[in-house]
Amino acid sequence: MRIIKDMGLKEPYVAITNVDYSSLPDDISAYFYNSEQIPTIISLACEDTNDGKILCAGAFMVQLLPGADEDFITKLERKAEAIRPMNELMKGGMSLEQIINLLYDDMDTADDSLVEEYEILEEKELKYNCDCNSERFQRGIMTLGKEELKHIFEEEKEIEAECQFCGKKYKFTENDFEDILKK
Structure with missing residues (x-):
């Protein structure tokens, strides 16, 4: 399991810990106990x-x-x-x-x-939304490099990528990568 904490620094703090239990709450609790005491x-x-x-x-x-x-x-x-x-x-x-x-x-x-007093430090209304977008997926696909992209488009008319969080699908054609492919 990867824990990402934004502590207001330049980069978020990232920790990786084992998933040893059958539930997310137990795994997160174990992370806090073992990693942060x-x-x-x-x-x-x-x-x-x-x-x-x-x-x-x-x-x-x-x-x-x-x-x-x-x-x-x-x-x-x-x-x-x-x-x-x-x-x-x-x-x-x-x-x-x-x-x-x-x-x-x-x-x-x-x-x-x-028996200790408790204090509610924060309450938040949460809503489910995903901030995925076409540009982010396109940048990720571009990391495959020019040669790999050429090879893919020789065999396929388009590349389809699916967001693992919300399930939205993005389709890209060779035209979407013409800048990198022309170089």
């Missing part, structure tokens, strides 16, 4: 209809601050496993904040050091 719980939910329309989608991430007791995250993980799946809670009308409150509700408070 931050105990993390992540929950993702997406519920759609048979025709692909999204009914509800949401996610939350809980991370321990430095110095916090790691037993707390273990208790929180157990609580997350004990409640209904997040997609069911969201379909039932619960907001993400209500789900977080549910996680914290009824925590064993015999040891107050394990």
